[in-house]
Amino acid sequence: MPLDRFVLILVVVIVAAALTVGVAVWAAAAFQLPAVALAAAAPGLLLAYVAWRVIADRLGNAEDDYYDRTPR
Numbered sequence: 001m002p003l004d005r006f007v008l009i010l011v012v013v014i015v016a017a018a019l020t021v022g023v024a025v026w027a028a029a030a031f032q033l034p035a036v037a038l039a040a041a042a043p044g045l046l047l048a049y050v051a052w053r054v055i056a057d058r059l060g061n062a063e064d065d066y067y068d069r070t071p072r
Contacts, residue, residue: 024042028035 020042
């Protein structure tokens with residue numbers, strides 16, 4: 001992997017993490033949530049999003065459809 005691509009990925013990840021923390025702090029201040037609830041909600045929401053994307057990809061991907069290739 002070229003160094004410029006690695007640095008770009010690193011910068012994007014750091015900026016995304018900073019934005020995530022900023023939005024979480026803003027949400028905690030706006031809704032007056034305790035820190036423990038926010039700490040538990042953030043990973044839970046991320047896991048729910050990843051699960052949603054995996055399920056949507058499995059249901060909508062015609063290339064991975066095993067039963068479509070069965071003889072009728």
